[in-house]
Amino acid sequence: MALLDELERPTLLVNTEIARHNIAFMAEKARQQGVRFRPHFKTHQSAAVGEWFREAGVTAITVSSVDMAVYFADHGWNDITIAFPVNVRQLRTLNALSKRVSLGLLVESAKSVQFLQEQLEAVVDVWIKIDSGSGRTGLAWDQPAEVARLADGIQRSDVTRLRGLLTHAGHTYTAASREEICQRYQSSVNRMTDLQSDLWAGGYGLLEVSVGDTPGCTVCSDLGKVDEIRPGNFVFYDGQMLRLGVCTPQQVAAVLAVPVVALHPERNEVVVYGGAVHLSKDVIVDEGRPHYGYIVRLDGSGSWSAPLANARMARLSQEHGIIVMPTTEFSGLQVGDWLGVLPAHVCLTVAALGGYCTLDGSSITTYTPAGLA
């Protein structure tokens, strides 16, 4: 039976061939440039996809929460960086983790460092979170004295082993062109290596530099003098990456299949079962107008077309999606047919759905965050 005939509800379809190709591309790029590849697993969130990375030679990973670290530790990963400022409320879990894997933690305040030094029962690697321009969080890249003060604090105890400086150049996601992505990536790297030099001169040793955002790591031909990269989104790519020109439609590995439930050709709208609880509500801004994803046609096997011109997921309620598309695309479309949505932000779609389906019909389950205390 054709894959689409087996589906009943909104389902994220993953083309494993494309995803494995994306992994091989990034692993090879890192190898050629002599940087450690510590991919971020917050995008695919799955032990099964983790194995595809292992087959590509990956041994060290990045995650975005303590609970996600536990999930991947349970699936055989033993070198894990939690790329999120330490949540001191999860001390018990951090202590348990630190005894079973090589654990990297992010700090940006003396308070967090002091807490770790007083409470941790095993040695962890500590990375100082640096804000290299994105303005989200971290110590400012242009305040080396402040960074040095925190480094002093970290070195005060053997339980916190000062490993390096870590940043996420998230401002590459809002760049206007591939050239601007590279400029922002390179500027971020330069700020990090300048800071590394300052600390070297200050006697703190040669700290490692960790960077990594999918736009920069995909587009820039020279990854710069860094020790590791941590991109994540590239495994599937998504509508935002397509909009930015980071990837081609042929590199997007995941599509949300949605059944048509109503047709309104008089206003160019198709209503599908597929809403905010499936896609989440991140947006792509195209020519000043936000929308929730590009639209593709699916064939029976789940393979998908290039994005349809002028077709967008325009509005989302809890379960409804309203697709706006040209009347010409309505020809032959009926209630019960499938359409595909390239999500704006696939990491959130994966988190919302809790699993996906490969084109050969296999289910892949993902990490389920603990929602309760």
Place this chain on the structure above:
Amino acid sequence: MALLDELERPTLLVNTEIARHNIAFMAEKARQQGVRFRPHFKTHQSAAVGEWFREAGVTAITVSSVDMAVYFADHGWNDITIAFPVNVRQLRTLNALSKRVSLGLLVESAKSVQFLQEQLEAVVDVWIKIDSGSGRTGLAWDQPAEVARLADGIQRSDVTRLRGLLTHAGHTYTAASREEICQRYQSSVNRMTDLQSDLWAGGYGLLEVSVGDTPGCTVCSDLGKVDEIRPGNFVFYDGQMLRLGVCTPQQVAAVLAVPVVALHPERNEVVVYGGAVHLSKDVIVDEGRPHYGYIVRLDGSGSWSAPLANARMARLSQEHGIIVMPTTEFSGLQVGDWLGVLPAHVCLTVAALGGYCTLDGSSITTYTPAGLA
């Protein structure tokens, strides 16, 4: 031990006293006005909270998906309307459901009606979905001939029992004032009862009218000549309802507790563990500026303050939340402290988290949608 000392990660706290009060208010209002109360369970999504409704005399419910209907049928509910256009892909499940509960389905096309008549093995109630002004989906309220044509089709078979006309006046959510909410609600009700009269005159019998949105049902003193109301959000209310003036801060029954992970007083920002995977990304638009929720202080027992003036959840990444608040509120705030967020749209937050916690520390699990085929 105080509740907050037991929490480790972003957790939705529910004040059961407020929620039960909200339920009692709406049940009593429906009773006084002689309309059936068929609350929408897509907000709380929980069998446990369903019991609070049962204690308030509720026997009939609304859900937003076939799978949610199965969940509540499994928890003893036997009169369920799925307020979403029939997804013909879920025929097997619909057939199984139709044999065990009194099932109401929504249709708006001859194709869906024909499908049900050819495939259903037990009788269902059928509601014609009417667009009474919100522009999302349904047959237009001002096209009675089209509605009559669909009614004809429905009456062609005994398996589809024509029950009534159903609408969701979703445009009350974008009203500018309580007065405008009432105007839009009443206009929607009038359009529905006019259509009901047209169909009565056309010989289709006296069809029921089902309406129901939280803003209209909360604010309007006269619910009009309708047969049933289906509000859902009112059980908890949320930031959007607060912004609209539909509820007071004292009526909001749910808050997302988030631990502080970094402080940036120099730019009035607090970084918390609590991002798009916890809150989802629906927005409140306050004075032209979108944000993701109001900020409150929590005491050790989980009780919360009124919203802090000029404090907002300004930005969300996958796991990070960036709260902007006045420097004066920073006094005494430290890494590891808890803050509370009144979510923009609590239905999506519940769906994202998969559970919540009452102030006496009990965990409440919710319906988990099937993410896979």
